[in-house]
Amino acid sequence: MRREPRRAHRARGAGVAAPPRAAHGARRVVSRTALAANPLRGRDHAPSLDGRALGGDEPERPSCRNEPGVDTPMPLSGALFSSVSGLDATSTAISVVGDNIANVNTTGFKSRRTEFADVLGQSIATAGGFSQIGAGSKVSDIRTLFTQGTFETTNRTTDVAIEGRGFFIVDGPQGRAYSRAGIFNFDDQGFLVNPEGRLVQGYGIDPVTQLSNGQLGDIQISNAIAPPRATSTVSFAASLDADAPLIPGGFDPANPTTSSSHSSVLSVYDSLGRQQSASLFFTQTAPGTWAWNLAIPTAASAAPPVNPTDPFVVQGSGTLGFDTDGVLTSATGTSFTLEFAGGAAPGQAVTLSFGPIGGVGTGDPTRAYSVGDASSNDSSTTSFSQDGFGAGTLQTLSIGTDGYLTGSFSNGETIPLAQLGLATFPNLEGLQSIGNTNLIETRESGQPLIGQPQTGSLGSIRASSLEQSNVDLATEFVRLIINQRAFQANTRTISTTNELLGDLVNLGR
Numbered sequence: 001m002r003r004e005p006r007r008a009h010r011a012r013g014a015g016v017a018a019p020p021r022a023a024h025g026a027r028r029v030v031s032r033t034a035l036a037a038n039p040l041r042g043r044d045h046a047p048s049l050d051g052r053a054l055g056g057d058e059p060e061r062p063s064c065r066n067e068p069g070v071d072t073p074m075p076l077s078g079a080l081f082s083s084v085s086g087l088d089a090t091s092t093a094i095s096v097v098g099d100n101i102a103n104v105n106t107t108g109f110k111s112r113r114t115e116f117a118d119v120l121g122q123s124i125a126t127a128g129g130f131s132q133i134g135a136g137s138k139v140s141d142i143r144t145l146f147t148q149g150t151f152e153t154t155n156r157t158t159d160v161a162i163e164g165r166g167f168f169i170v171d172g173p174q175g176r177a178y179s180r181a182g183i184f185n186f187d188d189q190g191f192l193v194n195p196e197g198r199l200v201q202g203y204g205i206d207p208v209t210q211l212s213n214g215q216l217g218d219i220q221i222s223n224a225i226a227p228p229r230a231t232s233t234v235s236f237a238a239s240l241d242a243d244a245p246l247i248p249g250g251f252d253p254a255n256p257t258t259s260s261s262h263s264s265v266l267s268v269y270d271s272l273g274r275q276q277s278a279s280l281f282f283t284q285t286a287p288g289t290w291a292w293n294l295a296i297p298t299a300a301s302a303a304p305p306v307n308p309t310d311p312f313v314v315q316g317s318g319t320l321g322f323d324t325d326g327v328l329t330s331a332t333g334t335s336f337t338l339e340f341a342g343g344a345a346p347g348q349a350v351t352l353s354f355g356p357i358g359g360v361g362t363g364d365p366t367r368a369y370s371v372g373d374a375s376s377n378d379s380s381t382t383s384f385s386q387d388g389f390g391a392g393t394l395q396t397l398s399i400g401t402d403g404y405l406t407g408s409f410s411n412g413e414t415i416p417l418a419q420l421g422l423a424t425f426p427n428l429e430g431l432q433s434i435g436n437t438n439l440i441e442t443r444e445s446g447q448p449l450i451g452q453p454q455t456g457s458l459g460s461i462r463a464s465s466l467e468q469s470n471v472d473l474a475t476e477f478v479r480l481i482i483n484q485r486a487f488q489a490n491t492r493t494i495s496t497t498n499e500l501l502g503d504l505v506n507l508g509r
Contacts, residue, residue: 076504078121078135079497085136086490089116092139093483100471101480108149108181108437109469111476115141146428149180149470151462157397158184158192161467164459166422169450170198170438171218177438178423178431178448180467190222192418196436202403203419203452212404212419212452219405219418224394226409228273230345231338231388234266235353236280239380242326244284251283251293253305253312259283260293262380268338269388271345276300278338279312282320290320294336294352302339302346315339320354328357389413399463403453422458423448 093114103109121135151161160182162168167178177198184200187193192200202219203212244261252259260281268278276296283291295312298305305313318333331354338348392411399405403420425431430444441448453461 076497076500078133080494082119082121082134082136083490083493083497085119085138086493087487089114089137089139090483090487090490092142094480094487096142097476097480097483100476101473104469104471104473106181106437106469107183107466108179109471110147110149110180111145111469111471113143113145114139115143144429144431144433145470147470149467151465152468154464154466156185157399157464158186159464159466160184160399160420161462161465162422162453162459163462164457165424165428166453166458167424167439168194169201169216169421169423169448170194170196171201172196172198174434175440176201177434177440179436179438181437182466186221190220190224192219192221196438198438200420202405202421205416205418210416216421216450219420221394221397221405221407221417224407226389226392226394226407226411226413226415228269228271228391229388230271230273230348231268231350231386232348233351233353234268234386235384236264236266237355237383238262238264238282239382240282240284240290240320240322242288242322246286247283248285250285250291251281251314251317253293253295253310253314254307256281256295256312261290264384266294266384266386268350268386269390270338270340270342271348272343273390274340274342274344275390276340288322288324290322291317292320292333293317296338296340300341302341302344316350316352328355331357399461401454401460401462403461419452420461421450422453422455423450424456424458425449 093116096112096114100111103111116137117140119135119138120132122133123130124133146165148163151163160168162180162182167180168182170177170179179194181194183195184192187197192202194200199218201216204215204217205211206213240262247259247261249259256263256279260283262282264280266278266280268276270276277300278294278296281293281295283293285291293314294316295314298310298313301313301315303313303315315338316333316336318331320328321330323329334352334354336350336352338350339346340348389411392409392413394407395410396408397405397417398408399420403422404416405418405420406414407417408414425441425448426446427444430442430446431439432442432445434440449456449458451458453459
């Protein structure tokens, strides 16, 4: 009998066609995976061999490993790589802590903090949708903390600190940098520099206003000589005896003693800074009317005397008027020029002040007393001042809260010599460190905002002080312990995973 070849499998139910055979090499896995994926399916909904649930027409949901766009569940070895990433991240954090502790005594140092982020590894299908499995951690940022450090008082004038957000500006061969470390000194050329030799930047001084000229540049104080200044203003205060004898003929430079009622010797300075002697003579020519004459010795005068034998040459003269109450009512001739010999500039303009017109009483610079009061008020000079000075050498240097470097000179003058410049940035955390507590600007930090101390948020200057590191040792030790424990935990995970992998290997024995 001839046997018919088998054409197809018989269907399991009436009217139900057999499922098509899978392509060669393909394998359809259902049953156990499907039951695990949907716990709501019970015995009545167990999958059949053709992929349909018993008792219904809904096709069975494929395994998660067949979902498009969904990764295969991470193998056990993934735990090893996650732990390794944890070791790398915590190692970096420990290095940052170590660097902070190492710089606890570094002037102007700013501590850093390690920040972490997780790493997304895979997504898996779950009963509620999709879940994610991480692939470890990484360092997301090492942030510089620009908090204010404490101040240490020193005995060096050029040790300075900033109380505010500003930075000192220093120039070097590689360009401009910014620093909070104010350890400065003057080099052999008089430039103010930091320990690296970088030039500290600041502003020059306007010779007229004695204020900052607004032009940023190197600070150099090489010429420690204060230039002289010729006298231009003289202030004089005296008590003139109202009962002094009248001398109708006025002052005679040939006989200054007999032709004056009172005289005072003044010290003034010529354009070369030389101290010159000048005498001020007062002569009462009428009741309440006084003539004054300012004369210099003939030998010091560039102007000739009236007579070759005259000991003085008059170079300024005028009158003073008083009422019967001793009130100064007029003063004439108070602006004049001095002519000194010996190469001094000619026509040295001088203004002489005797006090305000209308003044009276003991508070007046010039006092004339009533007639009859002379018995208790002889003529006398009470005060004298002038604005000139000779050349002087620098004795001491001081730095104010406004950043001005002021010199005190041997001639008694104090003169501003320069002003420190400061800078700040829109984003301090965007600055890049280049070592030696120097920072440079980056695109993230923004352009520097440069100005004078006590302007905006730049802050003020503290002289003879240094800003210490803002590292907090207590905080760093806590971070060190936390990172140490994290490192140990990651190594424990690697050990445990290694044991599990060993168990899998042993299954085949």
